[in-house]
Amino acid sequence: MDIAFVIEKFVLVAIIFGISLVIAMYSTYAERKVAAFLQDRLGPDRAGPFGILQPLADGLKMFMKEEIIPTNASKWLFMVGPGLAMLTACIGTAVIPWGTPMTIGDRVIPLQVTDINVGILYIFGVVSLGVYGVMIGGWASNNKYSLLSAIRAASQNISYEIAMGLSIIALLLVTNSMSIGEIVANQHGWRWNVLYQPVGFLLFMVCAFAETNRAPFDLPECETELIGGYHTEYSSMKLGFYLFAEYINMFVSAAVMASLYFGGYNYPGMDWVLAHTGQVIGPLIGTGVFFLKIFAFIFFFMWVRWTIPRFRYDQLMHLGWKVLIPLAIANIIVTSIVIAVIEKF
Amino acid sequence: MGTSVFYFVATLSVIFSLMVIFSKNPVHSVLYLIVTFFTLTVHYILLNAQFLAVVNFIVYMGAIMVLFLFVLMLLNLNKDNEPLKSGLVKIVGVIAGCCLVVTIIGSLKATAISDPVLLKNPNLGLVKNLGKELFGPYMLPFELSSILLLTAMVGAVLLTKKEKA
Numbered sequence: 394m395d396i397a398f399v400i401e402k403f404v405l406v407a408i409i410f411g412i413s414l415v416i417a418m419y420s421t422y423a424e425r426k427v428a429a430f431l432q433d434r435l436g437p438d439r440a441g442p443f444g445i446l447q448p449l450a451d452g453l454k455m456f457m458k459e460e461i462i463p464t465n466a467s468k469w470l471f472m473v474g475p476g477l478a479m480l481t482a483c484i485g486t487a488v489i490p491w492g493t494p495m496t497i498g499d500r501v502i503p504l505q506v507t508d509i510n511v512g513i514l515y516i517f518g519v520v521s522l523g524v525y526g527v528m529i530g531g532w533a534s535n536n537k538y539s540l541l542s543a544i545r546a547a548s549q550n551i552s553y554e555i556a557m558g559l560s561i562i563a564l565l566l567v568t569n570s571m572s573i574g575e576i577v578a579n580q581h582g583w584r585w586n587v588l589y590q591p592v593g594f595l596l597f598m599v600c601a602f603a604e605t606n607r608a609p610f611d612l613p614e615c616e617t618e619l620i621g622g623y624h625t626e627y628s629s630m631k632l633g634f635y636l637f638a639e640y641i642n643m644f645v646s647a648a649v650m651a652s653l654y655f656g657g658y659n660y661p662g663m664d665w666v667l668a669h670t671g672q673v674i675g676p677l678i679g680t681g682v683f684f685l686k687i688f689a690f691i692f693f694f695m696w697v698r699w700t701i702p703r704f705r706y707d708q709l710m711h712l713g714w715k716v717l718i719p720l721a722i723a724n725i726i727v728t729s730i731v732i733a734v735i736e737k738f
Numbered sequence: 739m740g741t742s743v744f745y746f747v748a749t750l751s752v753i754f755s756l757m758v759i760f761s762k763n764p765v766h767s768v769l770y771l772i773v774t775f776f777t778l779t780v781h782y783i784l785l786n787a788q789f790l791a792v793v794n795f796i797v798y799m800g801a802i803m804v805l806f807l808f809v810l811m812l813l814n815l816n817k818d819n820e821p822l823k824s825g826l827v828k829i830v831g832v833i834a835g836c837c838l839v840v841t842i843i844g845s846l847k848a849t850a851i852s853d854p855v856l857l858k859n860p861n862l863g864l865v866k867n868l869g870k871e872l873f874g875p876y877m878l879p880f881e882l883s884s885i886l887l888l889t890a891m892v893g894a895v896l897l898t899k900k901e902k903a
Contacts, residue, residue: 470769510788510864511788511789511792511865514789514792514793514796515792518792518795518796518799518800521799521800521801521804522795522799522800524804525772525804525807528804528807528808528811532807532811544811547807547808551801551804551805554800554801571865
């Protein structure tokens with residue numbers, strides 16, 4: 394393990410961490426602007442030109458607010474909750490390939506922190522840990538509404554994880570690899586997985602909405618029934634962490650969907666561009682394309698939130714267990730039959 | 739490097755598993771158990787069993803412990819409403835504990851004379867190799883264990899149905 398390797402990884406991690414924070418920050422701004430656009434309003438426009446400094450003002454406000462810990466709350470766990478939510482939101486980015494390897498001098502720098510050969514399962518594991526932040530925070534608040542919300546979050550996550558795992562199995566049948574680096578590299582040019590797995594993508598996307606607690610699956614934060622949900626008792630930056638973690642989760646799941654089903658950094662004609670722009674600019678263009686796809690997904694998340702009303706709880710469970718899971722199993726069976734037939738002839 | 743990391747993580751596993759037993763609040767116990775499972779995941783990684791590590795991570799930490807936590811949070815156990823244990827229960831506990839000690843001593847003695855297990859193939863834990871082993875020579879036990887799990891699931895559903903009738 395040489396020093397250059399450590400520095401290279403450290404810089405990459407720092408950049409990715411910074412980018413995810415900035416994107417999460419401006420997602421809050423984008424959400425308000427998109428909501429305003431869909432509802433024919435103006436949205437935030439006071440702080441800076443077009444309200445561009447609004448996220449900074451919000452962040453400052455969050456930091457300045459008084460911090461309140463309820464008397465009967467479990468103090469230690471009350472503080473661990475938001476931290477855990479933030480941690481599990483951030484570590485998912487470690488296995489996502491951001492671009493083709495860059496060559497500077499003789500050194501080949503892969504634009505991916507680590508390419509473990511079970512990368513897709515790692516993402517799945519991180520997603521399944523995400524619920525602990527909500528559960529611990531909700532329980533530690535010592536508030537009935539928070540507890541109900543935490544329990545809703547847990548049952549929702551467990552139900553949708555199954556369908557998500559099953560949709561990933563069908564994807565693995567097509568890709569023959571669990572390493573995200575390989576999966577993305579195999580979608581070179583136009584051979585995106587969404588063309589082979591349209592149903593799988595649809596299932597994965599619905600489950601991603603449920604796992605990130607976004608509307609129409611935001612039952613843990615259902616204001617009409619649960620006040621503020623699991624963060625009812627939270628104030629100041631702890632509340633900020635919970636809200637922020639949701640946007641980072643949205644960014645990460647957009648990145649995962651873009652890289653698993655929409656080719657990641659691949660785009661048609663990329664060989665020509667790579668050959669003509671060299672080994673530094675070329676990969677960066679790929680990364681730019683990847684981010685365009687991510688932004689498109691984030692916009693889609695917001696578009697859905699301001700268009701579709703929230704599910705009722707029994708509808709949510711019905712959709713998860715009686716529609717998505719059978720559909721996912723059917724998808725696996727059809728995919729494997731098709732693959733077997735193709736290999737035979 | 740490898741052994742020192744092992745001893746460090748092993749100490750953590752022991753400490754956290756003791757905390758599971760000694761903490762008074764059941765929810766704290768479950769949280770310590772989650773940390774214990776996390777250290778076990780690290781052990782699997784040290785053994786180069788990546789697939790097992792991730793599966794342990796997803797299944798135990800991500801699913802089973804969430805359900806445990808779920809149930810305990812709903813029950814909301816604390817010292818005030820926990821029923822007092824009778825003397826008989828305590829005696830039974832002592833006897834069971836003594837039996838456990840005998841078993842542990844017996845198994846410890848057995849490990850002292852057996853050779854340390856050497857992996858024939860250090861890459862056995864990677865997904866491809868593990869899958870080939872499971873669906874090749876060990877096909878029958880693998881499928882049988884799935885039937886066992888199915889039986890347990892059907893049994894659990896049946897138990898809840900009976901109360902309604």
